[in-house]
Amino acid sequence: MEYLTTIGLEVHVQLRTASKMFCSCPHRYGAPPNSQTCPVCLGYPGVLPVPNRQAIEWTMLTGLMLGCRIARYSKFDRKSYFYPDMPKNYQISQYDLPLCEGGYVEVDLENGDTKKVGITRIHLEEDVAKSTHHSTTSAIDFNRAGTPLMEIVTEPDIAGPEEAYAFLTSLKQILTFGGVSDCNMEQGNIRCDANISIRPVGQDGLGVKTEIKNMNTFSGAQRALAYEVERQKEILNSGGRIEQETRRWDDVSGTTELMRSKEDAHDYRYFPDPDLMPMVVDEAWISRLTAEMPELPRTRKARFERQYGISPYDAGVLTADPELALFYEAAAAGSADAKAAANLVSNLLLHALAEAGMEIGSSPVRPEHITSLVNLVAEGTISSQIAKDVFAVVFETGRGPEEIVRERGLVQVQDTDQIRTWVRSVIEENPGPAADFRAGREKAIGRLVGAVMKASRGKANPQLVNEVLREELTRGGV
């Protein structure tokens, strides 16, 4: 039987604020266990939470980037359940009045279409501590407890695991562009849970859903959802019924396992947190955030294609990361050829950075280096072949291309007499290809050009080499 899949996601995103949600502790990843704690985030008797204004703003900014309505009146609620990773045994979260509602994320599908995945709501809460379980004991690291955590809930609009992956990728790009989260999956900055159901084609109502937790990477999420689709199909195909339950994804075994059934569902006993005043958002605040809103990845990609005349592929690569996009724009600004600049960045630079295990932020090659490389080629000072070598030296040393070209005598040879000398000796040394060309095999000139370039150690102007070669070969034939 054919089935349709329906998926809704809950994405948890840690905000990259300097301090925690309700106290002034930092929340740097990888610090020694329990070194970033205070009586407030440890839930000591008598402490009070004070909300982080930046976290509230960034949640609102995210809402604006996703086209949400920003609540004019919002509040924090307490969500109660006992677990050792929660210092107060309640989590400060938002229940019925989240900061943002509505909105969507545009997702590119494999068939080239674009789909809008609806956003139900975005609310702000505090992250819990991290527990690790050993053979007879468990340990808790409260460094993470109290980190500002944004929960983004989608509509059940996602039609399959691949679409879920594409959605997460687009969402991550927006959040990174907005500068609200580092979205580093290894550090747990972005994590997701899913509600998933399948139903036979032709059936109107949705099938019974299961909730999948513990998906820590996007590819893990895609695999978990694909596994769950198959699991549900097998049950239905063998005449069984899907139980509404929560299942945990195990990335190692590649399976989901039962965590709790519907009967064991928590009663969280939400009520407004009396320690925190309701948040009242005025128009001025929203206008200011709207004005500060960065250009979204999709808008920027379209602009790059239009403004710089680059391919959709290159535009996609260059806008995948906001820092890279900024880098490219700075490089293209003074370049005589924006397309050449795009090539240098998306091919040479990204490749070199990947090889060296570096990020664009720490690139030894600066945007102005790209600009001058492009311009050196455009002016004919160096060949594009030489440009590659110069690039490697810039990457190695961080020095400017002009300086390197001057110092190493890499300036392109435009002198026809010098070129003619190389050409003549090449023809002499390669009688075969020369004869071939004279016999009308046009292609044979390629090998001769290559040999001249080699003889000039790449410095000869290829255009001139070509011209002089033809002259010499033709004349020799007379």
Added chain:
Amino acid sequence: MRDVSTAIRGGELSCREAVEALLERIERFDGRINAYLDTTAEAALARADAMDRGARGEGRLWGVPIGIKDVIAVEGAPCRCGSRMLDRFLSPYDGTVVRKLKDAGSIPMGRLNMDEFAMGSTNENSGFGPVCNPWDPAYVSGGSSGGSAAAVASGMAYGALGSDTGGSIRQPASLCGVVGLKPTYGRVSRFGLVAYASSLDQIGPITRDVTDAALLFDVICGHDPQDATSLQRQTPATSAGLEGGVKGMRIGLPREYFAAGLDPEVEAAVRRGVETLQGLGAEVEEVSLPHTEYAVATYYILATAEASANLARFDGVRYGHRCSEPEDVTDLYFRSRAEGFGSEVKRRIILGTYVLSSGYYDAYYLRAQKARTLIRRDFEKAFERVDLLAAAVSPTPAYALGACVDDPLQMYLGDILTVPMNLAGNCGISVPCGLTAGGLPIGLQLMGPPFAEAELLRAARAFEAETPWHRKQPDMAVLEQRSAEGA
């Protein structure tokens, strides 16, 4: 309190002597009263010595020891909240009021007994034994700040801090014959006050007289960035206009507060008190707070709901009581909490959990929130006509020890005259206004709208200046004699 301050300033008394004088009295009398869970003598003497060695500061409470209710955090001191749950717990930080006391040169001293986690009106819910009334140790001190009131009444503290969630400052002050001020919600920082019901809790002074209460309030009040419910609004010191009198002040008598159940002796003393104010030039009229009858139910729903979450952190994981050899984390939770909490605390946690549960939330919590709004509006309307309200604090004088232990509902009903004001967030004060035939104190309650502490204290001071009650003290010699006989 200010006499001690003056003596220290004048060089007649050292800080150490001020502390030692208290320690002596505690040594003599507290065996019978049980006001102190811990005197924190070592820390107090160390601070006193350091102050005696240094230059005399300008602080308004320079060298004056102030007793601290066990629910307020002092760095390095026990903070057990009257509970076995926090038996060996030491607070790692100072609450904001404690910091302010220290800034004013005061010496925070002792941990004053209280009903466990501030839940109770008799102090019999303490995990460390009840506090006895210094006027007659067979009677309760009132609660939950019973230790603070009894310590001040018996001269074992010059002044003290208490906390008031549903009357826990005013009621024991009334029952022990001292002054207790419950400030407007948000005037005094709650940072460092172990929460019972966060939307109702407020720290305030318990003192011998109104002038001391004003002084102590002026020291501890003010906006605190560490408390998001702390109010920004600044008001002038209440001490300044304290002697301004009540001429022309309009005082309302809420009809519902003089209803059946009010002890005749209490009613008579309160009405005489109101006549005194009238004699001083106040205009008195009857007003109505029609939703008063819903206040106790509303209070016990909202306070317990908040408490059920506030007290969830006491789980044996990070601090406090932990059961021995738990089988797993669930067992750890169940047994640690079962062993650590007393029965009244458990009762309120269960009640609060119930009213927030899915399916009951709307019927209880939500309706109680609406009732709270109606109760607040009652006060707002009344305060359009009058400046202050006057009534009794407790419908009866102190109960005999043990009288209410098995009847929590009776005890809850005793809160009827104090809880409405907490629900409304107003300010109120209890001042001594008489003694029963049996020699137990009676308090007069004055209530004001938000931010009216200055008017409230001015009226209380005018009353006090005209009456002898605040100068009356329990006969500690008799107490000592009885204590000796008992031993």
